[in-house]
Amino acid sequence: MDEPTFRTIFEPFRIHSVEPLRVSTRAERREYLREAAFNLFQVRAEHVLIDLLTDSGTGAMSRDQWAAIQHGDESYAGSPSYYIFADAVRELFPFEHIIPVHQGRAAEKILFSVIGGSGKVVPNNTHFDTTRANVEATGAVATDMPIPECHDPSSQHPFKGNMDLTALEDLLASRASDVPCVFVTITNNSGGGHPVSLENLRGVRELCDRFGRPLFLDACRFAENAWFIREREQGQGDRQVADIVRDMAALADGMTMSAKKDPMANIGGWLAMNDEDLAVACRNTLILTEGFPTYGGLAGRDLEAIAQGLREVVQHDYLRYRIRSTAYLGEALLNRGIPVLSPFGGHAVYLDARALAAHLSPLEYPGQSLAVALYEMGGIRSCEIGTVMFGRQPDGTEAPASMDLVRLAIPRRTYTQSHIDYVIEVCEQVAARADALPGYRIVDEPKTLRHFTSSFEPLD
Ligand SMILES: Cc1ncc(COP(=O)(O)O)c(C=O)c1O
Numbered sequence: 001m002d003e004p005t006f007r008t009i010f011e012p013f014r015i016h017s018v019e020p021l022r023v024s025t026r027a028e029r030r031e032y033l034r035e036a037a038f039n040l041f042q043v044r045a046e047h048v049l050i051d052l053l054t055d056s057g058t059g060a061m062s063r064d065q066w067a068a069i070q071h072g073d074e075s076y077a078g079s080p081s082y083y084i085f086a087d088a089v090r091e092l093f094p095f096e097h098i099i100p101v102h103q104g105r106a107a108e109k110i111l112f113s114v115i116g117g118s119g120k121v122v123p124n125n126t127h128f129d130t131t132r133a134n135v136e137a138t139g140a141v142a143t144d145m146p147i148p149e150c151h152d153p154s155s156q157h158p159f160k161g162n163m164d165l166t167a168l169e170d171l172l173a174s175r176a177s178d179v180p181c182v183f184v185t186i187t188n189n190s191g192g193g194h195p196v197s198l199e200n201l202r203g204v205r206e207l208c209d210r211f212g213r214p215l216f217l218d219a220c221r222f223a224e225n226a227w228f229i230r231e232r233e234q235g236q237g238d239r240q241v242a243d244i245v246r247d248m249a250a251l252a253d254g255m256t257m258s259a260k261k262d263p264m265a266n267i268g269g270w271l272a273m274n275d276e277d278l279a280v281a282c283r284n285t286l287i288l289t290e291g292f293p294t295y296g297g298l299a300g301r302d303l304e305a306i307a308q309g310l311r312e313v314v315q316h317d318y319l320r321y322r323i324r325s326t327a328y329l330g331e332a333l334l335n336r337g338i339p340v341l342s343p344f345g346g347h348a349v350y351l352d353a354r355a356l357a358a359h360l361s362p363l364e365y366p367g368q369s370l371a372v373a374l375y376e377m378g379g380i381r382s383c384e385i386g387t388v389m390f391g392r393q394p395d396g397t398e399a400p401a402s403m404d405l406v407r408l409a410i411p412r413r414t415y416t417q418s419h420i421d422y423v424i425e426v427c428e429q430v431a432a433r434a435d436a437l438p439g440y441r442i443v444d445e446p447k448t449l450r451h452f453t454s455s456f457e458p459l460d
Contacts (some may be wrong), residue, residue, distance in 0.1 A: 009324040012317040013413060016063060021049055027134060028044045029376050037455035038440065040381050049379030050419055052408040055347045057103075057260035057267060059412030065264065068308040072301025081300035088307035092242060092250040092314070093219070095272035097279035101290050102297030104220060104258025107271035108134040110289065111216075111256060114281045115180035116140040123171055124183040124218070124339055125163040126150070126191035129389055131183070131218060131256075133448050135372050140180075141387055143171065144353055148259070150191045150382055152401050153352050158232040161188030161225075162200040165207065172211040182208050185218040186225040186248065190385060192405070193221075193345025195228035198247060200235070205251045214275070218392035220261040224249065224346030227319040242314045254278075261347070263307030264412055268302050322346065325420065326410055332424045351427070353386065354404040357437045362387045362400030364439025368456060370406045370430070373437055378426030383407045388442075390449045 015414060024032070024047060045051060051058065061069075073079045086098045101107045108131050116122070116138030126144045127135065135142040145167040149155035163184055172179060178367070184204055187195045208215040213228035219225075226244040230236050238266040254273030271286075273279055283293050290297035312318060321344055330344035341354035357366040367386035374380045386404030393399055408423065439459040446453050 009321055011198060011325075011413070011416065013062070013240070013322050022046060023049060024379055026376060029379060033372060033376060037443070038458065039264055039451075039454055039456055040371055040375055042450050043375070043381065048375075048381040048386065050423055051381045052348075052410065052417065052423070053383050055261060055383045055409040055411050056258065058414065059266075060265065060414045061265050062308070062312055062413075064312070065305045065308045068304035069301040072299060072304045074300045076295070078294055079300045079303070081303040085303035085307045088310045089270060089272065092222075092245045092310060093255060093272055094246070095249070095254060096274045096276070097272060097282075099271045099279070099282055099286055099293060100296035100298050101269045101271055101286070103260060103267060104218075104256060104269045105130040105134060106290055106297060107256040107258075107269050108284050109137075109286045111254075112138050112140065113278035113285055114278065119178060120180050121171070121175065121178050122181065122183060123163075123168055123179065124194065125161055125185055125188050127183070128185060128190050128218065128220075129449060129451070131185070137448075141394075144191075145171075145186065146191045150188070150194065153339065153355065153403070156343060158195075158199040158343065159200060159228075160194035161186070161191055161345075163196070163199070163204050165203045168204065168207055172207055172213065176211040176213060179211075179213050181214045181216050181253075183216050183218055184252075185220075187221040187228070187346055188209075189220070190390075192341045192403075193241070193348045193352050193407075194341075194343075195225045195232070195346070197233050198229055198244070198251075199233065200250045201248060208253075212366040214273075215251065216273075217248065217252045217255040218257075219248075219255045220258045220323075221347055223262040223313040226314075227323055228346065231323075240314075241316060241319060245314065259306045259309070262309075262313045263306045264313055265302060265306045268298050268306045270296075298405065322412065325417070328417070329410070329420050329423065332421075333427055334440070336424070336428050336431070338427055341405065349408045349410075350385070351382075351406040351408065352403070353384075353406050356431060356434045359435055360396060360437065360439045362404055363391070363398065364441075364459060365404070365456075366386065366437070366439075367404040368408050368440045369437045369458075370434070372440075372456075373430045373433075374406070374426060377430050378422070380408075380423055380426050383409065384451060388454070392445070392450055 118139030120140035149157040259268030339355040353367040360366040367384035390401040
């Protein structure tokens with residue numbers, strides 16, 4: 001008999017345990033904002049109604065992940081949990097050396113402290129903020145090379161996360177010896193959460209081979225990236241996502257990973273590579289900063305939760321729901337005339353704050369203003385990805401970021417469709433009054449990663 005088809009793509013899980021949400025009033029939220037100096041990172045989580053600050057570590061673990069937690073073995077050295085973890089990683093990313101760390105930025109810190117340094121330059125389609133900061137902390141230069149379509153909000157390019165191969169070739173042709181490695185971030189989070197095609201990765205590989213440079217993946221959202229490849233790249237539609245992931249891995253020499261994203265854990269990460277000498281140097285640093293190489297800053301139980309998460313994230317039912325539910329939010333906003341980046345990425349919808357609050361200049365931080373307004377109006381916490389995050393230059397000057405976005409990141413398996421319908425309604429109400437959004441100024445900021453701790457004040 002023919003399989004019946006239905007339009008509705010529902011959450012492929014039932015709720016097993018619940019967390020209460022407390023509804024605050026607008027007057028209360030105004031007070032919370034003042035207390036937090038208008039920085040949403042400083043707002044207490046219990047004062048947030050729908051938390052779309054990040055998809056990192058905020059997902060719901062499955063029954064089988066909680067069971068895996070019970071199976072964790074906390075031996076200092078040689079824990080069986082490490083081997084379960086390493087086998088699960090190698091099943092998708094068959095690198096020689098798998099080094100656990102407590103989260104993605106620890107992998108970056110270790111890698112760049114070994115291969116970075118002044119005079120070096122690291123190209124990436126777009127560096128994530130911690131990746132950039134860890135490159136720059138060594139004195140090296142972090143260069144973003146996305147394709148031009150990445151910064152064109154109206155472009156419908158199916159792989160807006162791709163690397164600009166011409167720009168990469170130019171860099172390698174002029175100073176390959178200064179490039180310790182080429183990085184590709186999948187999906188391209190800071191560039192709009194867009195995927196990178198297999199074809200583009202093969203192009204990067206070819207250039208790396210030609211100039212004798214290693215290729216590393218920042219692979220936080222590898223499964224979402226692979227799903228987009230399956231959906232959008234010619235000849236990939238009938239393939240298993242796990243096979244596509246293995247194809248991506250086979251093109252690289254190593255990877256950094258935050259297990260707080262697609263591996264569905266609340267903490268963790270890893271650094272992996274094939275090069276023996278590099279692995280030895282990284283493990284030596286690991287022991288100083290994270291711990292012994294078979295636990296690397298994690299408990300045995302965390303390693304087991306990651307292993308189980310890796311098995312779940314490549315399941316097609318999950319990925320179909322995940323990508324569709326993000327697009328549901330994006331389409332609803334677009335249909336209401338709210339400017340969002342499209343096509344939609346996997347883990348987030350990005351509001352184009354520069355277009356929505358066109359009366360504000362980038363240095364008046366339109367993204368910050370929109371994010372604050374979404375919180376004040378409906379208790380939704382989002383994240384500015386724009387001039388606040390990227391405006392401060394290494395030489396101390398300030399410049400507009402290439403875009404001023406507000407990211408609505410969707411935690412994995414956490415919110416239902418009615419939560420998202422509420423988010424849509426709040427966005428609609430804020431957008432209706434966008435021309436009255438105030439600009440902001442920074443009152444106080446740290447030297448790096450200023451978006452986390454800066455204090456803000458609305459302009460008169
Ligand atoms: C693309 C990318 N790279 C690296 C990181 C850093 O990972 P972590 O937050 O686990 O340190 C993130 C976190 O959001 C990310 O999105």
